[in-house]
Amino acid sequence: METLDQAPEEPTGKVAHSDEEWRKILTSEQYHILRESGTERPNGETYREFRQQSEGAYHCAGCGAMLFSSNEKFDSHCGWPSFYDPANAENVTTKRDESTGMLRIEVNCAKCEGHLGHVFEGEGFNTPTDQRYCINGVGLKFVPAH
Ligand code: FE
16 A cells, blocks of 8 residues: 555546546556456455554555545454445445446445445444455555654
């Protein structure tokens, strides 16, 4: 997961690029997750980094929108970065995803529509919402609090 010294500029509206532009803006890994709804492998490098990060904000790697923060992060031991709520709900949307034949709720960036992961609920985690935003770390940029 890329770490930035300071927060990227917050997009003021929807962010749209052609497929060709996205391929230039994003690394091939980021492109696969954000634009092709890919899934990073569990317990990978970004998960290891996520577990070591302390306070800070998580921004969309596609457009810079602030999505999640360390305030809502928790360790679900599922192998992917987990949050019990977005930090800025305005920047996060959800929709039904039946692409695998099983109903899941997909989580997207509201500004660039990048695919972030899925949200699961009712799993019994001891968190304020009982929701697990299961997010691909590759689609995030971390800005440590100073
Ligand atoms: Fe975005």
